[in-house]
Amino acid sequence: MDWKPNRHSHLTIQEQIVDWIKSRIEQGDWSVGTKIPTQRQLAMEFNVNRSTVQLAIDELKADGFLESKMGSGVYVANNSWNALLNRSQPNWQQHIESSIHKPNYHTIQLINEYEQMDQIIRLGTGELSPELLPTKQIEQSLKKISLDSKEIGYSSPQGSGKLRRILCNYLKKRGIQTNPENILIVSGALQALQLIAVGLLEEGSIVFQELPSYLNSVHPFQSSGMQMISISRDKHLADTLRTLKRNRQSLFYCVPTLHNPTGYNWSIEERKYFYNVCKELNIPIIEDDVYHELLFESPPPAIKSFDISGQVLYIGSVSKTLSPGLRIGWVVAPTPVIRRLADIKMQTDYGSSAFSQEIVAHGISSGLYEKHLIKLRKQLKTRASFVEEILEQRFKKIATWKKSEGGFYIWLRFHKPVVNKALFLKLIKKNVLINPGYIYETRDLHHIRLSYAYASFEELNEGLNILLELIQQ
Amino acid sequence: MDWKPNRHSHLTIQEQIVDWIKSRIEQGDWSVGTKIPTQRQLAMEFNVNRSTVQLAIDELKADGFLESKMGSGVYVANNSWNALLNRSQPNWQQHIESSIHKPNYHTIQLINEYEQMDQIIRLGTGELSPELLPTKQIEQSLKKISLDSKEIGYSSPQGSGKLRRILCNYLKKRGIQTNPENILIVSGALQALQLIAVGLLEEGSIVFQELPSYLNSVHPFQSSGMQMISISRDKHLADTLRTLKRNRQSLFYCVPTLHNPTGYNWSIEERKYFYNVCKELNIPIIEDDVYHELLFESPPPAIKSFDISGQVLYIGSVSKTLSPGLRIGWVVAPTPVIRRLADIKMQTDYGSSAFSQEIVAHGISSGLYEKHLIKLRKQLKTRASFVEEILEQRFKKIATWKKSEGGFYIWLRFHKPVVNKALFLKLIKKNVLINPGYIYETRDLHHIRLSYAYASFEELNEGLNILLELIQQ
Numbered sequence: 001m002d003w004k005p006n007r008h009s010h011l012t013i014q015e016q017i018v019d020w021i022k023s024r025i026e027q028g029d030w031s032v033g034t035k036i037p038t039q040r041q042l043a044m045e046f047n048v049n050r051s052t053v054q055l056a057i058d059e060l061k062a063d064g065f066l067e068s069k070m071g072s073g074v075y076v077a078n079n080s081w082n083a084l085l086n087r088s089q090p091n092w093q094q095h096i097e098s099s100i101h102k103p104n105y106h107t108i109q110l111i112n113e114y115e116q117m118d119q120i121i122r123l124g125t126g127e128l129s130p131e132l133l134p135t136k137q138i139e140q141s142l143k144k145i146s147l148d149s150k151e152i153g154y155s156s157p158q159g160s161g162k163l164r165r166i167l168c169n170y171l172k173k174r175g176i177q178t179n180p181e182n183i184l185i186v187s188g189a190l191q192a193l194q195l196i197a198v199g200l201l202e203e204g205s206i207v208f209q210e211l212p213s214y215l216n217s218v219h220p221f222q223s224s225g226m227q228m229i230s231i232s233r234d235k236h237l238a239d240t241l242r243t244l245k246r247n248r249q250s251l252f253y254c255v256p257t258l259h260n261p262t263g264y265n266w267s268i269e270e271r272k273y274f275y276n277v278c279k280e281l282n283i284p285i286i287e288d289d290v291y292h293e294l295l296f297e298s299p300p301p302a303i304k305s306f307d308i309s310g311q312v313l314y315i316g317s318v319s320k321t322l323s324p325g326l327r328i329g330w331v332v333a334p335t336p337v338i339r340r341l342a343d344i345k346m347q348t349d350y351g352s353s354a355f356s357q358e359i360v361a362h363g364i365s366s367g368l369y370e371k372h373l374i375k376l377r378k379q380l381k382t383r384a385s386f387v388e389e390i391l392e393q394r395f396k397k398i399a400t401w402k403k404s405e406g407g408f409y410i411w412l413r414f415h416k417p418v419v420n421k422a423l424f425l426k427l428i429k430k431n432v433l434i435n436p437g438y439i440y441e442t443r444d445l446h447h448i449r450l451s452y453a454y455a456s457f458e459e460l461n462e463g464l465n466i467l468l469e470l471i472q473q
Numbered sequence: 474m475d476w477k478p479n480r481h482s483h484l485t486i487q488e489q490i491v492d493w494i495k496s497r498i499e500q501g502d503w504s505v506g507t508k509i510p511t512q513r514q515l516a517m518e519f520n521v522n523r524s525t526v527q528l529a530i531d532e533l534k535a536d537g538f539l540e541s542k543m544g545s546g547v548y549v550a551n552n553s554w555n556a557l558l559n560r561s562q563p564n565w566q567q568h569i570e571s572s573i574h575k576p577n578y579h580t581i582q583l584i585n586e587y588e589q590m591d592q593i594i595r596l597g598t599g600e601l602s603p604e605l606l607p608t609k610q611i612e613q614s615l616k617k618i619s620l621d622s623k624e625i626g627y628s629s630p631q632g633s634g635k636l637r638r639i640l641c642n643y644l645k646k647r648g649i650q651t652n653p654e655n656i657l658i659v660s661g662a663l664q665a666l667q668l669i670a671v672g673l674l675e676e677g678s679i680v681f682q683e684l685p686s687y688l689n690s691v692h693p694f695q696s697s698g699m700q701m702i703s704i705s706r707d708k709h710l711a712d713t714l715r716t717l718k719r720n721r722q723s724l725f726y727c728v729p730t731l732h733n734p735t736g737y738n739w740s741i742e743e744r745k746y747f748y749n750v751c752k753e754l755n756i757p758i759i760e761d762d763v764y765h766e767l768l769f770e771s772p773p774p775a776i777k778s779f780d781i782s783g784q785v786l787y788i789g790s791v792s793k794t795l796s797p798g799l800r801i802g803w804v805v806a807p808t809p810v811i812r813r814l815a816d817i818k819m820q821t822d823y824g825s826s827a828f829s830q831e832i833v834a835h836g837i838s839s840g841l842y843e844k845h846l847i848k849l850r851k852q853l854k855t856r857a858s859f860v861e862e863i864l865e866q867r868f869k870k871i872a873t874w875k876k877s878e879g880g881f882y883i884w885l886r887f888h889k890p891v892v893n894k895a896l897f898l899k900l901i902k903k904n905v906l907i908n909p910g911y912i913y914e915t916r917d918l919h920h921i922r923l924s925y926a927y928a929s930f931e932e933l934n935e936g937l938n939i940l941l942e943l944i945q946q
Binding site: 026030031101116133135143154224284307326346 | 572574588619655663697782800822826
């Protein structure tokens with residue numbers, strides 16, 4: 001709420017509050033049945049006496065706009081619309097409930113909301129701490145960028161040609177030989193998944209994944225009517241896939257390098273075995289490779305690097321390394337796939353920010369990006385050790401974990417199934433935000449995705465203490 | 474194609490070409506049945522003798538990768554994959570054809586493609602000429618922007634708070650009173666439509682529109698299974714809508730100010746009548762208002778400015794005024810709607826570019842935007858007069874049009890139904906690109922959307938001459 005009464009108005013404070021609340025109801029912001037904030041909250045918000053708020057609310061009750069429910073608060077009344085001269089109003093709630101796209105899980109909505117609050121300790125965030133972002137370097141780059149008027153118009157369907165040429169070079173280091181026409185610039189890896197969902201699969205297709213999976217915490221495929229099947233990569237992989245796939249269209253989504261949420265890495269042999277099985281069964285692979293540059297040691301080759309059959313849709317991004325605010329990622333794939341995804345992207349948002357593309361092109365081609373990464377890996381390693389030290393000292397009896405090999409996360413496993421929504425909510429009340437395992441695997445009540453990348457050392461220490469305390473209760 | 478043979482390689486030029494073509498086939502870029510470029514084209518592309526290309530192609534034919542079809546060219550052979558050790562390859566074409574999202578019309582795909590070419594004269598483009606963009610001003614702004622590390626992380630679900638506060642102020646000039654929590658930042662107006670399609674409507678809902686309509690040239694609603702119904706706003710509007718709507722969910726999409734593609738404007742009375750009818754029938758309105766700042770005279774009030782029922786979803790953008798490359802637009806709507814759209818946006822692309830949002834915030838709050846608009850309107854008016862002068866001199870006998878009141882477009886109507894796809898393709902051959910009326914109304918063969926905003930004066934003159942010539946043939 002941004003509004004405050006105007007002390008110089010010809011209306012009294014009380015009248016202004018009445019008008020403001022009426023307009024919330026009229027405009028549909030507070031729909032029928034909404035519980036309004038408490039008098040105390042409103043008084044603080046408006047910076048007025050609580051008695052003034054009370055008088056305003058009494059007036060609105062008398063006029064039929066609001067009603068009290070015993071012991072529970074004040075609500076927008078059922079007949080508030082009669083009070084407003086029987087004006088009709090769209091029933092937005094009904095629109096929302098019957099529409100196509102799945103809502104985020106409530107837990108994730110809360111995470112998105114609480115991540116915006118300053119005082120919160122973020123123990124699970126998939127994002128670099130502001131102090132780890134090369135903000136000053138980017139600011140310097142902005143001063144050096146000279147804009148080409150043509151480049152800041154509508155982009156070509158596949159994105160900036162300059163950036164795509166630079167990426168071809170950059171991808172060679174990952175063992176990937178490609179051409180600008182095999183690259184599509186997207187607004188982050190998540191958009192790539194969204195485009196693949198609506199552009200390459202028929203409804204009812206199967207999307208295979210491992211468990212736990214990042215894909216369970218977002219819904220690009222689920223919202224398009226795909227069936228998610230979780231399987232494990234063992235020696236029966238080929239049989240399992242064959243049995244489950246039957247004649248259906250399918251894809252396999254995987255994060256072989258610094259897996260989200262576990263942080264695990266596949267060996268080269270696992271990668272080759274997996275690729276060969278998928279090739280044999282004609283199951284395309286989505287290789288989500290957005291974390292590989294954060295491995296403390298040099299990463300094993302991307303699956304895409306031994307893809308000779310155009311089987312692998314490779315996704316990269318700078319969101320985990322340079323700045324998520326840029327919203328720049330890329331897909332590397334066979335030409336027909338890239339053309340198709342580019343066509344849908346043009347119908348969806350007409351391309352990604354030209355300015356962001358320019359900044360990424362400048363960062364990579366100037367070598368600033370590479371330099372930043374070297375520093376960043378060191379900082380993340382220090383942070384990982386710091387957290388592992390705390391875990392060693394205080395969590396050893398109640399949990400297990402694997403030493404981090406890079407990236408942001410430690411997949412912390414509690415012996416007992418204590419990580420439920422109640423714990424999540426209790427922690428929020430204590431200003432601590434976690435990413436519970438159940439958003440990556442519904443029935444998992446043992447894990448949390450612990451991130452050492454965002455909170456400060458003090459916050460990590462304090463947050464883990466609070467977590468420990470609540471769990472031990 | 475970006476590849477050229479390397480003259481310093483240990484392989485011969487011919488060997489390199491053979492390898493390169495094999496890799497196109499292997500990687501699925503040239504799938505079975507693809508017609509490959511002619512020898513002449515390849516020779517030009519590679520900057521080598523045609524005879525070298527011929528030898529390479531002969532080798533590939535002998536090995537079963539390619540085959541000639543008499544008089545028609547060289548194709549990737551059916552058994553090319555046997556040649557490649559019987560490797561399996563996903564059938565991407567089949568994936569694409571059975572997937573969910575509609576492809577763009579072929580004409581629009583061609584427009585998107587040809588717009589990228591330097592020598593083309595763009596007579597229909599919905600985009601400002603590079604010379605009309607305030608490139609230098611933006612470049613200057615970039616030097617002044619100081620970045621906050623927190624702002625370049627993942628954005629809050631609704632977008633930058635700073636930009637939303639600035640927009641509240643800015644929208645007052647349009648007669649719209651709103652709050653930051655009633656605003657969602659989107660990556661351009663088209664994304665807003667996409668989010669509304671999947672977030673507020675059940676499958677089979679009705680989207681009303683006028684004809685011709687911009688919505689026919691993109692498919693946000695069609696791809697989500699909505700039914701498009703075109704109607705005219707006459708005195709029977711209420712009855713027509715009531716009859717067609719029955720009990721279905723619905724929305725009305727409109728562009729009351731500088732309509733796309735016609736450039737027409739609704740009077741205040743028409744706006745009020747329309748709003749009241751939709752309110753009575755409980756049909757929410759999408760008001761697409763991205764052109765209003767380009768009216769040569771001051772614009773009539775937005776429908777949103779007299780919306781007291783939360784009925785209007787208002788869409789604005791800087792793509793038509795400041796720079797499309799920013800990809801920044803906004804939706805103003807009741808809180809539940811904004812929350813819902815923000816939730817889906819978080820699942821789709823995690824927010825819009827923080828850098829673009831920063832640039833827009835700086836432009837509007839510094840007054841640079843307003844200054845730029847004053848200059849821009851003058852330039853567009855000069856361009857409109859220039860084109861109208863040409864039309865007056867040369868098109869009077871074969872076409873009619875209305876004097877432009879602002880924006881980019883003149884909706885040019887030819888007496889005879891000459892604007893068909895054949896004309897479109899013939900014009901492309903002459904390096905002239907038009908937006909034919911049929912992409913906005915399938916059966917319309919009379920109109921083109923003539924844009925005076927993109928091409929230079931010389932190009933406008935030349936392009937219109939070529940158009941005239943072809944039509945008179």
